[in-house]
Amino acid sequence: MQPLIVPSVLPADFSRLGDEVAELCDAGVDRIQWDVMDGVFVPNLTFGPDVIAACRPHSTVGFEAHLMVVNPDELLGRYVDAGCELVIVHAEACTHLHRTLARIRQLGARSGVSLNPHTPAEVVEHVLDETDMVLAMTVNPGFGGQKYIAAVEPKVAKIRRMIDESGLDIELEVDGGITDKTIAGAAAAGADVFISGSWMYAYPDGKAAAVKQLRAIAFENAPNGEAAR
Ligand code: DX5
8 A cells, every 4th residue: 555645734824725725635645634733732823623624625635633732532523523534632632542532433533643752652552443543743743844753763663563463454654854854764664654744845846746755755665665554
């Protein structure tokens, strides 16, 4: 299976988000990620569900909501109703992570759990049966344009082993500092979904060329020469 390339819209022109979403779809992205930030869990504030709902008609690909918020349980339904087919919560923000992930599925979306760079892979060991995607953050969340933390790669490899041993169909996503220079290490460690924001938006040959470039490098560097899944 081809690795998935998923842009973050954090670097987009917020005065024309609908057009920006359409342009990302034209560029051949696999999904679009909305970095939802509450100004408490991370020191930044971004998209409410109504903004995402307004952009939904402009997209031909799925939406995922990355909830970097302190109270995800209270917001799950709002982001599913806004049109997010995948809702990602932070393990660090969930007292009852297993129940929160199950709730996302009950609402009709796929569930994702994100781990900050310091959070060990073992945190997801007992919730894999309720998870459709594990996101290993390769920056400390809150802002785009940060430096990739290569020290997370051994954790990505451990999560890859856990997923493979489980026999479950679970995506392994990385997010933060993903460029043509860093994606190879993340792919080799076992990631199969890649979030890119600032590098993709700054790519001189445009977003379609950036997507192709990232997809090719990820495919070439996946374990056993093909995508990890
Ligand atoms: C951090 C954000 C960023 C964003 C991608 O909270 O989640 O990682 O999606 O940003 P770049 O690709 O610019 O590092």
